[in-house]
Amino acid sequence: MHLIIPYAASHAFSGPEVWAGLQLPHLQALLGLLQRQQVLQDTPTPSLHLPHERLQAQALGWPHEADQLPWAAWHLAQQGQYSTTPQAWMTPCHWQIGMNDVVMADPAHLRLSDDESQQLLEAMQAFLREDGLQVTWHSALRWHVQGELLAEVPTASLDRVVGQNVKHWMPEHPASRPLQRLQSEMQMLLYNHPVNDAREPRRQHTVNAFWLHGAGTLPATPSSATEPVTVLDALRSSALMGDVQAWQQAWQALDATALAQALEHLKSTGQLTLSLCSEHVAHTYTAAPAAWHQRISRLFKQPSPAAALAALITP
Known part of the structure; x- marks a missing residue:
């Protein structure tokens, strides 16, 4: 134990x-x-x-000091959905943009409803598919991502970044460049999304970014x-x-x-x-x-x- x-x-x-x-x-x-x-x-x-x-x-x-810890794939495997396809979690979030820092607010503080989350994901789907990413809704703050693009990209855990300057944790690996472009596209897409338009009068943080975490591929032989x-x-x-x-x-x-x-x-x-x-x-x-x-x-x-x-x- x-x-x-x-x-x-x-x-x-x-x-x-x-x-x-x-x-x-x-x-x-x-x-x-x-x-x-x-x-x-x-x-x-x-x-x-x-x-x-x-x-x-x-x-x-697992090699615990590796740049990838495949928590998304592991979680699905615990549900009987074992796969060696590269996977990750995607969490919608709010970035507070200052003069020198871009700080991630705790996604839990968004109090994002299931309906809001599903609407946002639906708006993003066409862009995600263009990059070969298959994304399915898992919960309001956890979307499940699959795609070869995730095979090598290092990702910092969500809790490592909450309250921190995201620039310090953005991966510089070449494999992350398509994801950085996608991040920029999503910021523009979400800026005037109806979900965010409705949140602003309620003084709720808007969703203006996402964080990819728990990325990687499970070993061919499942470990326990x-x-x-x-x-x-x-x-x-x-x-x-x-x-x-x-x-x-x-x-x-x-x-x-x-x-x-x-x-x-x-x-x-x-x-x-x-x-x-x-x-x-x-x-x-x-x-x-x-x-x-x-x-x-x-x-x-x-x-x-x-x-x-x-x-x-x-x-």
Whole structure:
């Protein structure tokens, strides 16, 4: 059993006030029984993919430091639709265009309805087909893309770009040039689209761009994790919003549910892997046999949750 917790700590907030009053008794008990075995850390040039994504890719036997992690193809394969065709996710989004920066707003804040999303995709279909892309509507913020154009293009994960200057994450690979042209065409197409015309009076962000992510091709032989892997996303939304109070509440709820169950699992089976992740660092803890003197030592040197989480954002 491997639990991966994205945004266990976040660079959006730090300092003693973040940890004040944060009671995580089950995490504290787990840290007293587990040993840190692996540290995954970004280089000065961050990876296109967040640490929790790379850990999950590693568990699946993929080259986790690759420029492509084929999450779209993997997701469809989990639904029984395995294919070696290059695939990706396309997410409609809003770019805030400033003098020097083009910043992506969190697509979730668009509150895009299914009907609005479907109308926008329908308007784009002719242009997408011209580039050999077959796009089907999956949900309001996830359109599924297939096409040979996606075979080599590197794509940064959506969460890597939210709130950031998109220019830093636009791939410079030659394979991405048709997609950059398509991006420009879509910005012009969507500028006066009826969906956007209706959103402006309601003071809602318009949809003026898309982000391609999770691109790539699954290996010919499907891979599976060596142990069951669960990614717990309960902290994501509040971390991306920079809402400390909501993040603390989400952490405490997670501790009382999933981590309480994990502690019982560890006590009954002696097996558990726990990965705590921030945007740039991941620490993985595993159950390891310990001699009697090591067990006694752990009783007096149990790391506090605050110290373990702060270590994810402290250089």
